Amino acid sequence: MSAIQQFILNPANQELLAVLKGARNGLVYGVKIRFPHALVMTLLFSHKPWPAKIKGIFTATRTHALNLCKFVTIYKTLLLLQKKLNGGKERDLDTFFAGGLGGWLVFGERTPINEQIVLYVMSRVLLSLLPRLYTNSSVHQPSTPISPLKHPLPSLTSPQANPRPIPPSQLPFAIVSALSWAGVMYMFRHRGERIQPGMGNSMRYLYHDSEAWTGLKTLLWHNK
Incomplete structure (x- = not known):
């Protein structure tokens, strides 16, 4: 096994490498989401010359991808720092503070793309507060829509942390x-x-x- 492979598979490096992969996934996902949207909207509604259309599609795609990349990096880094400061334990509001600061730093500037993303996220948050059909579900119905999970919190890759909607x-x-x-x-x-x-x-x-x-x-x- 090569030294690089050993470093990648070493559990001691898992948390730091998770930040790196999160940044990569944010970049890729941003391209996948924004490029087709920008392409279709430009073809349907833009009357600019083709060079301007192509530049607009590229700019929108790059902005969306980089913003997601930056947000994931900040979010996961802040989670890691909070966990380290709390003796290696994750607290219920760590995600809240990390998401809030990341949202402020990355999406706080009002631009058309940021506004679309924030609108999308906000609508999903509001809809998540609606009562759910927990009948015949393997997920235990919480006392409130925002009740935290019981400690110890499950691993992010476990089935408990990835329930079916x-x-x-x-x-x-x-x-x-x-x-x-x-x-x-x-x-x-x-x-x-x-x-x-x-x-x-x-x-x-x-x-x-x-x-x-x-x-x-x-x-x-x-x-x-």
Whole structure:
């Protein structure tokens, strides 16, 4: 076994190498997520010259990938530091503080891409608080939606730390869905300047551009 292989497989180096692999995965995932999105949105909505389109796709992909890479690196590093400072034990709020500081440092600047990511994350956090269908689930129903796991905390690669998602209960989800759509449609009509730009563009395409056409071509084939 080579020296490099021995170093990689040495349990003593696992935590530091996990930070490195996390950075790598953040970079790759950011490219996989942003590139097709930027490509499709640019082809559908951008009227810029092709060089500008290509540059925009590359810039958006690079920004998203690097931001995820930086966040994962900061997050996992802060978790490691907190664990070391606490005698090798993970505390319930370590992830909260690491995520909060990482979010502030990496995604705190208001840019279109950061706004999209934060909007995505925030919506998932809010939906995670809905009641869940724990019936016939192997996961024990917690007393509250944010109850921490019991100590000792399971390994991050264990089945206990990677449970299958449990869908939300139907009625609470339907209520949230109705209120969300009611709210966004009201705000779009009366206070459109407050709608997130990407969503605003999509909504204008769906609801405003469909009000005007100059002939059969712009009625059924081209938007404008």
